[in-house]
Amino acid sequence: MPSSEERIAAVWSRDRRYLHAVAARVLGDRTEAEDVVQDAFARLALQPVDALDDPRAWLLVAVRRLALDRLRSARLRLSEPTDTADLAARTPDSGADPADRVTLDDEVRSALGLVLDRLTPAQRTVFLLHDVFGVPFDGIAELVGRTPAACRQLARQARKSVRGGARQPAATPVPSEASTLSAVAKRFADACAGGDLDALARLLDPRVSGWATIGGRRVGLAEGIATVAERTLRFLGPGSGWHLTPIPLDEGVGLLVTRRSEPVAVVRLDVREERVRSLHAVVLER
Numbered sequence: 001m002p003s004s005e006e007r008i009a010a011v012w013s014r015d016r017r018y019l020h021a022v023a024a025r026v027l028g029d030r031t032e033a034e035d036v037v038q039d040a041f042a043r044l045a046l047q048p049v050d051a052l053d054d055p056r057a058w059l060l061v062a063v064r065r066l067a068l069d070r071l072r073s074a075r076l077r078l079s080e081p082t083d084t085a086d087l088a089a090r091t092p093d094s095g096a097d098p099a100d101r102v103t104l105d106d107e108v109r110s111a112l113g114l115v116l117d118r119l120t121p122a123q124r125t126v127f128l129l130h131d132v133f134g135v136p137f138d139g140i141a142e143l144v145g146r147t148p149a150a151c152r153q154l155a156r157q158a159r160k161s162v163r164g165g166a167r168q169p170a171a172t173p174v175p176s177e178a179s180t181l182s183a184v185a186k187r188f189a190d191a192c193a194g195g196d197l198d199a200l201a202r203l204l205d206p207r208v209s210g211w212a213t214i215g216g217r218r219v220g221l222a223e224g225i226a227t228v229a230e231r232t233l234r235f236l237g238p239g240s241g242w243h244l245t246p247i248p249l250d251e252g253v254g255l256l257v258t259r260r261s262e263p264v265a266v267v268r269l270d271v272r273e274e275r276v277r278s279l280h281a282v283v284l285e286r
Contacts, residue, residue, distance in 0.1 A: 004049040011055045012041060019063050025131040025159075026067040036066045057260040064132060119158050121250040126151050127158035128247060133256055135263045139284040142213050143266050144250055181253040184271050185246035189255055192236045192244055201229045205275040212265075212281040232279070236267075257281075 023033035040062040052058050119127060125144060129135040137148040191200035210228045211221045222228045236242060242264055245256045257265040263284055270278040
């Protein structure tokens with residue numbers, strides 16, 4: 001059985017370029033991306049590597065989190081250059097383990113909020129899904145109803161804005177509406193994680209419908225609360241091994257579906273009056 005050092009060396013040789021590309025997409029700076037990757041590997045060396053099922057997945061979480069933390073620190077320095085005490089209090093602890101929380105917890109939401117606030121809704125969706133979570137442009141295009149080329153253009157615009165361009169005028173939902181959508185998505189994710197059929201059913205509109213797109217083909221249309229709730233738990237429930245993370249989309253809210261921190265699918269929720277009217281899952285092909 002290979003030693004911890006040998007496992008780390010193997011991951012470094014095999015996956016370092018990929019991890020660097022992930023960090024560079026978020027930061028827009030290859031030198032800073034290299035720093036983030038080296039930091040992540042240094043932190044991995046302090047972990048019980050033999051106990052990790054997938055060191056690459058651990059590193060992927062660490063790289064994304066460290067890159068977002070670095071973006072947040074840069075934005076705080078630009079927006080609040082005189083209040084050094086407050087900045088120190090709000091800057092993440094560099095000694096914290098970046099993989100303590102795989103999902104988008106409050107700290108990472110704060111970092112994302114500072115970054116995504118500069119973008120239009122469409123730019124925000126593409127940047128978040130592609131540059132932060134690594135979702136392919138083909139999958140994003142299917143989800144948002146645009147071509148892959150249009151999504152690439154939106155990603156370029158988003159990166160330019162994030163790296164210091166003028167803030168884009170955005171017709172974003174009012175705070176109360178955005179909060180409601182986020183709350184519904186969180187309750188939906190919690191019901192799936194807990195396998196709670198009744199809680200999930202209470203979130204669905206009586207006219208609810210759901211379907212999936214796989215390889216550009218629409219499959220599995222379901223209608224009605226009972227059928228949609230049952231099928232949703234069958235595919236997204238605790239037995240699936242998948243994790244659901246609520247994310248803002250260009251016109252509403254969705255769920256990023258991951259397995260070992262790799263994106264598997266994206267689900268768009270159409271929420272009307274705090275009930276889910278439809279859900280469309282785009283299964284990503286790798």
